[in-house]
Structures are given as C-alpha cells and as structure tokens.
Amino acid sequence: MTRIARAGGLLALLLLVWLILFVPDRTVPRGTRILFDFPVAAEPIEGAALDEAGPLKLAGAWRLTGEASEFHSLSGLALTADGRLAAVSDRGLLITMPKPGEGDTATARALVPDGSGGFAVVDSEAIVIDEGGTTWFARENQNMISRLGEVGEKPKTVRPAAMSDWSPLRGPETLARTPDGRFMVIGEGREDGRHGTFPGLMFDSDPVEAPEPWLFHVAMPDGLRPVEAAVLSDGTVLVLGRSFGLPFRFESALYAFDLADAKPASRVDARLIGRIGGPGISDNFEGMAVEEGADGALTIWVVSDSNDAQVMQSTILLKLETRKSALR
Template identity: 30%
Template sequence: MALLLLGTFAPVRITPPDPPPAVSLIHFQPVPVEAGRPDDLRVGKLLFLGGWNMESNDWRFGGISAMHVDGGLVTAISDSGWLIRFPVPVAAGTQRARIEAVRKGSGAPVNKAQRDVESLIINGRTAWIGLERQNGVWRFALPEWRELGGARPAAMRKWEENNGPEAMVRLPDGRFIIFSEGDGGITEALMFPSDPSVPGARAIRMRYRPPAGYRITDATLLPDGRMLLLNRRISFVSGMKAKLAVAPVPPPRTGVLIAPQEIAAFAPPLTVDNMEAVSVTSEAGRTIVWLASDDNYMPLQRSLLLKFALEE
C-alpha cells in the first residue's frame, strides 16, 4: 500500500524515450462491481451496468483525471496533458484510440507544471480545461482542439500548487463553478458569472464541504440541474475509497457553503481505485453515471471505467 500511495503523487514522465506506437490500442477487460458477488449490483443509489479495466500499448495512455462521454465516445484527459479518445466499450476486446497532446503547436508546454490537467468541460463545439499547477483555465475550439486562449484568474492565484482547479462545472446560463482540491476539510469553490478563461474574469468565493476525510476530484451536472460531485480518499490503512454526492447549485452569494448529500460509497472489496473522473449521459430515459480512475502510470494501479444507472 505504501508503494501505491507513493505512486499516487509521483511525477509522471512527459516525454519517455520511446516514440508512441503507430496505432494506439486499448484493451478492455470486464470487471465486476465486487469480486465474488456478480449478482450484487447496487452501490448506494447506483445500479452497476458494466465495468472495464483498460490497458494500452501506448505509454501515453493512463493518468485519467477528467472525462466527457457523449455519442458513444469517451474523451479523457490525463494529468500529463494527453487527450485520449476511444469508443465506449460494450464487451471485452480491443479498440483503437486517438492520443495526442491537448495543447499543440510550437509553443506547446513541455513540462508537467504546464500540462497538469485536472478538469474538463465540453459544451457543443467548445471545451475548457483546468490546469492545476498553473491555477488556470484554457478554452479550445472543437473538433480540432484549437487553442482559443486562457487565463489565470486572480481568485485562484493563491491556491496551493497541487490543490486546484480539481473540478469544474458549467451551468446552463454560462456561469462556472470551480473547486479547489483542498486537504480533506472545507475547501474553496469559486463561482464565475462569466467565462473564467477570459482574462479579468471575477469570481464569488464560496466553500465546499466534502465527505469527512475526502477530497473532491471531479464534478458534473445531472439532467435535473444538481451537481454530481466525485470525492476520493487515500489511506495507508484502508487503501483507495471514493464517494459520490449531489448538491443543488448554490445561490451567487459570497461565503455560501456547498454541503452535498452522499449517494454512493466505494471501498474495498468493491472495485475501486484512484477515482478522478465523472461524466453523465442518458440512455432510454435513464441517467447514466460514468466513473474513471487515474492509475498514475503505476503498475500497481488500474485505469478503470465503470458504468452505472442513477436510481433515486
């Protein structure tokens, strides 16, 4: 467990010596929600629909810190700045993947401090990423992922290097809420009345209270407008744990506390790892929740993709 925890915070190689393969492949191996209990499919208010352990021939695959699922395609981003796209799996097998640097061009960053992506929003033909060590937000035009610009909002400048922007949601009216990872207690959240990737954007300071001992790792919106918040805990004693919680969008008021309600908890012997990414889709009128884990490019950890139906 000590090695696993060290791996969770170990630096990642940005440019290993070997070139990437000509064709990037991902192998999907089905996993149960709990080993030895294939018929026990419920985790809190979630119904397990499928899960896969993902492995690749491409060293750039892994480190998933945020993702967006839509139209049968997973768009994931690693905390080393790799954009990873692949089809949604339906069974065991191997699929082609497209992997490239999210920030391209002659001025593209080459060190982790400039490529540590922790949050992602895709809305129509525009995408936003949150860069943790720079405490910045950058905007891109899709589908080519052409960089449009970015900023380091003044309200985020004093966040510690490894504490944010860990999670980010965009509200239907164009406002953004960005969460600092924090240290396991009440942490800061910021509501931006306008696009935070535009220089000069101002923010309303709020607070977020995660489940005790947990840190937020990602967030998204549910179809009913509530926020779905993914939280993680790492312990030498109990290993990896995760909790999903929901909260209404807070009023635009300084100091307001976002206190979510837990809907699902993941702990061994359930299938769980360093859960860092959440996305929501709809199928036949059901709300589908997707979770993914960050393996930190470490052999003792896994890149998991888990699929659930939200049943409340």
C-alpha cells in the same frame, strides 16, 4: 499510534513514491507527438461489485489498456456530442475513446503543443466539452483554466486571481458547466477557518473570457475531497469525492448538492449518495461524466487515475446507474 505503526506507514509511503517515479521506466519518451490513434482494450473485471452501493447500481466495470506508452493517468472525464468518452491525463493529453463494446480505437491529442511537434506535460485534472465541441480543461499545479484551440495551436489560458493562492497539489480538480452556461470550479484544498470546507468558484460565463468569479464554500462529510463534478439539467450538482490513506487505500463516493444553494459567500452541504468501491474496483477514481435519460435515468461513468504506477494501480472504468429521484 505506535512507533512501529508510524514506521510502517512511512515505509508504505516511500514505496508508493518509488513505484510512481520508477515503475515503469520513466525514460520512455513522452511529449513527442501531438495527434495519434492507438488501439485500446476494455477487459471486464470479473467479480466486480459495490460494497455499499446505496442507490447506485454497478452496470459495468472494465480495466482499460492502450497500445501507447502515453495511455495512463486519466484524471478528468467528459462525453462528446457523438457519445464517446473524452479524458484528460495529468501528463498533458486529451484522449477520446469509444465506450466498451463500441469500438477499439482511441485518439490522443496534445493539450499544450510546444510548437515543435511535441507537447508540454501539464497536470490537467478536469474537462468540459460544450454542445458545439468547445473544450476547456483545468490545470491543477498551475491553477489555470484553458480553452483548447485547433490541433497544433496553444490553448488560450487564464490564471484567475481567486485561484492564485491555492496549493499546487490541491488546486482545481473539478470543472463543470451549468445548464445556463456558467462554469463552476471546486478546489481540492481545505479552507482555513471554514470548518474544513472547500472553495467553490462560479464564473458567470467562459472563464477564459471572464476570469473574475464569486466564491462559495462546499462542505463534504467523511473526510473525502472533491475531485470531479457535473451539473445536471435540473440543477443537481454531482461531486465525486476521494481520499487516500495508508497503507495504500483509496476511498471514493458520490455526493450531491443543489446549484440554487450556491450563492456568493454561502455554504453548501453536499449529501452522500453512495460509495464507490469493492472487490476488484477500489482505486484512485478522479474522472466522472454523466448521461441523462429522458425518464430520469442517469448513467454515471467513472475512471481511475493510475498515476503511471501499473504495479499498484490500473485504469478502471465503471458504469454506474441510478435515477434523479435518488439524488434528492
């Protein structure tokens, strides 16, 4: 790499840091309310298309905006029992919102109330909601897993020893629940001496109650890192992968492996399903939720983390469609 190229890359990185820190003005108060509603709009993205779809079909693409200063930085995605989208932000909120075309009112709730009417700004990166509505979320820069309590109550939290030495910037980006009630976490940081694999942890039950998991290793091609995962009813594990390169370029793709291959100390090789990116829709995708149809159809919702940097990024929601047979 030439000296000019290196200098250009450094300038691009410094510009990104400046934009994230100062655009928009970060003196806007945050963390001052624990439960509130606000309007959210879903604007279709004209000309959106997938460059290399593979078996994935782009069924919808929207740019989301909310009339609340706290609506940004969505990092994890799930579906509620009544079919709404539930996202956690890396600023400490759970935001529940209708799918595009099904309403325009979102609800924001503090993940970690401070006991004084406000909330702590925590880096929540992944979310799981079970059939009864119990909600868990992963906190990356603290290497924690929390279970949400009642509104206004602090969550019950555990810091598993197996995650204690994970880097604060490469922690638990994924959290998924298996059909038999186990919980799976994949760290974003590469392991030493494992040919670039990522640490996978399997908890035999609720990780807050049983925080001693066993370890396996996940290999992903193309240099992408795991940022979200979901486990289908047939045991297929879907993994959302992402990479960032200069000058300001994100790559995203969908991978899969079989849950049965994940055993203590084993290595599983995730296989590429399709790439996610193209005109109008290349961004920092970090959240994913999956709906299964009775005939094997899959609807995959993917959301981007804007990093509160509206000049360079936005909150984009994608609706992808495929079939289970295409994942094998």
